Structure formats: structure tokens, C-alpha cells
Amino acid sequence: LAEELIISDSKLKEERYNTLIPQIEALTTGEPNRIANMANVAAALKETFDFFWVGFYLVEDNELVLGPFQGPIACTRIGPGKGVCGAAWSEKKTFLVPNVDEFPGHIACSSDSKSEIVVPGINSTGVVEFVLDVDSDTINDFDKTDQHYLEEVVRKLV
Ligand code: SME
Numbered sequence: 001l002a003e004e005l006i007i008s009d010s011k012l013k014e015e016r017y018n019t020l021i022p023q024i025e026a027l028t029t030g031e032p033n034r035i036a037n038m039a040n041v042a043a044a045l046k047e048t049f050d051f052f053w054v055g056f057y058l059v060e061d062n063e064l065v066l067g068p069f070q071g072p073i074a075c076t077r078i079g080p081g082k083g084v085c086g087a088a089w090s091e092k093k094t095f096l097v098p099n100v101d102e103f104p105g106h107i108a109c110s111s112d113s114k115s116e117i118v119v120p121g122i123n124s125t126g127v128v129e130f131v132l133d134v135d136s137d138t139i140n141d142f143d144k145t146d147q148h149y150l151e152e153v154v155r156k157l158v
Helices: 002-028 034-049 083-091 144-155
Strands: 053-060 063-070 095-097 115-122 128-136
Touching (some): 002 034, 002 144, 034 128, 063 083, 115 144
Antiparallel strands (some): 053 128, 115 128
């Protein structure tokens, strides 16, 4: 039964992403303002999944600066290589962190954050322009399904 519940859980998650992606597409298509698009994407993700914190950090003057988000107040600036966000930025890849307490250098903007996923927005010349950070207040809340769909969401914003 436990296994069936897990399967139906991940099916539900996939269905939710499959409903959400076309909505995001419709919201962002034809709108060139990145901040506006990020704001709506953060809201749509928060509404759909009730994530603890979901938002963007934008690369500016060799720092990550807080952008549109939904959730509790967060750190305003993150230096290169710092925390999960900084790691995703410098290594140009998605970081799935099941337990933030086990991630060296994790920045605890909130002690309620337990697991997270950070996806970098990489432009056509290979430069990271922003990162999408999603945090959960439960351990091990993100998996490859989240990675797959959140990477798709980020591609729509670069
Ligand atoms: N936990 C992140 C910092 C950003 S916030 O949690 C909103 C990190 O280590 O990159």
C-alpha cells in the first residue's frame, strides 16, 4: 500500500506539472519583461504545489541578487559559489539537495528549510543569468520529476 501511495503521489505531481507547464507557457509567451514573467512563475509554482519558498536570484555584478519570490523573506545577496544557489550558478547544473543540513556551505535563510532544488538559467552563450530556488520544509521533498519539469520552466525564461 505504501508503494502504491508513493506511485500515485508521483503521478499526481506529474499531472500537476503537466497542467502547469502550458499555463506558464501562456503567461510568458510574448511578454519580454523577465521580472514580470519570474513573478508569475513563482506565484504559479507556489499556488500549485504550496512550496515553502519559491523564487529567483538574478546574477548582477558577480553576485546573486534576490528577485521575484513567494514565501518568507529571504537573503538579499549571495556571493559566488556560496550555498546551494551559488553552487548551481558556478557549476552550471541543477542541485537537488535532500537534506540541506548535509550540504556544505548551505545558507540558511530560514531554519525551516529542509530540502531544496536549485536550477540555473543558462543563456545560449553558456552564461548563468539567474537561478530558480525551491525550498521545502520537509526532508527529501524533491526528485527527478521536479528536476525535469523545473528545468523546462527555467528554459522558458532564458
Ligand atoms: N538556501 C539557499 C539560500 C537561499 S534561500 O533559502 C531562499 C542556498 O543555500 O543557496
